[in-house]
Amino acid sequence: MFERTTYIQRREALSKQVSNGLLIIPGNGDNPGNYTDNIQPFRQDSSFLYFFGIDLPDLVGIIDLDTGETTLFGDDPSLDAIVWTGPLPSLAEQADRVGVTRTAPLGDIASVLRQARQAGRTLHLPPQYRAQNRIRLSEWIGISLAELDNLTSPSACKAIIDIRAVKSAAEIANIEQVLSITKEMHLIAMRMAQPGATEQAIVGAMEGYAWSHGCRQSYAPILSKRGEVLHNHYHHNTLRAGDLLLNDSGAESPMHYASDITRTIPVGGRFDERQRAIYQTVLNAQLAAIDALKPGVPYLQVYELAAGILVDGLKQFGLFKGDTDEIIRTGAFALIFPHGLGHLMGLDVHDMEALNEDWVGYGEGYERSRDFGRKSLRLARPVRAGWVVTIEPGIYFIPALIDRWRAEGRFTHLIDYAAFDAFRNFGGIRIEDDVLITDTGSRVLGDPIPRTIEEVEAATQR
Structure with missing residues (x-):
């Protein structure tokens, strides 16, 4: 938890950007796994964490935008709960730690919200991504689940996005702290990436390292020699010499700030000549994209810059032909680069996308x-100074996609499909780092993680 004043200042900044009515920021509750008492690890809602800082279930914060008064709704721990959990702070103690002076039982929230609605006051609500919260809110307010979506407040969401997007020095320090754990996870994977090793053993070793240092994964790890499958959570392959192992994984700090790093590893410690050429192309695209970042530069422009470098690098193999600008403009490059260049990162690994991905990443113009x-x-x-973004270009050879486009005759004047036949079993390469936008440019966060061909090969060899 940050200093008490941090949360007070954050709520004050939010209140200045949204006017009239009640702003409701629900926390999350416990989420059952396969039955009620076997709960999944608790994860608090990130906006609730940002403005209220309390990492415990069944809390709701309400800011009265007309009076400036903030109320924390929740319940004091019962004796039955304490038997199972041990001593917990009272609701008033929790509230005091984050500068909230007014508390109320969770059971009072229904009357507060219904009275406000009956009085014609506006209820501002972020979109609800958990069914449990949707059901509780609809019952508290006395409306249907379908009607609940009408309370999603664009002004509140955009204000939350604007405030959360710019990271403080303390937040950056938190991200860099957890990146030190993530670095060791990736070094473990590099050392273990030997012929005969299993993907599952590597995933287990990385996750064990994170847990042993007080962290968990900020997302389900993507570790596979089938790197062309963008979100591959299948970890049952055995590695062989010559394979490429794609490792997209990151730890989450105890305060829930994310990290998100990808490295592609030559199993056994050596890239072959073709792998080296394509790896270097991806790295060139990433380095150029990072170098191009500075306040005011459209991220779209950086994405197209990276895509052009990827295309030019593949021309040496005869995969693309013709004018690179046309290949980018028409979208033909998506055959080998079918995802974006990255995303904002913070309390969420894809920061704030639960609030509306287009409000986060797009906007006027x-x-x-x-x-x-x-x-x-x-x-x-x-991009703006203080943002943290990922930069993660990649090249992928996806047989099903190649076959579909080839059968449809798409972009035949720009793509040599016959040349792609030699790459059907290549897999994929992605390189990703977490980057802070500074006042004058950008900075890769955390201690360097092996990234050049020479560094990765050295880290992979025992």
């Missing part, structure tokens, strides 16, 4: 494309 590949770009608008 930027409209999301519907084209394959380009539609997956999560961030397009100009």
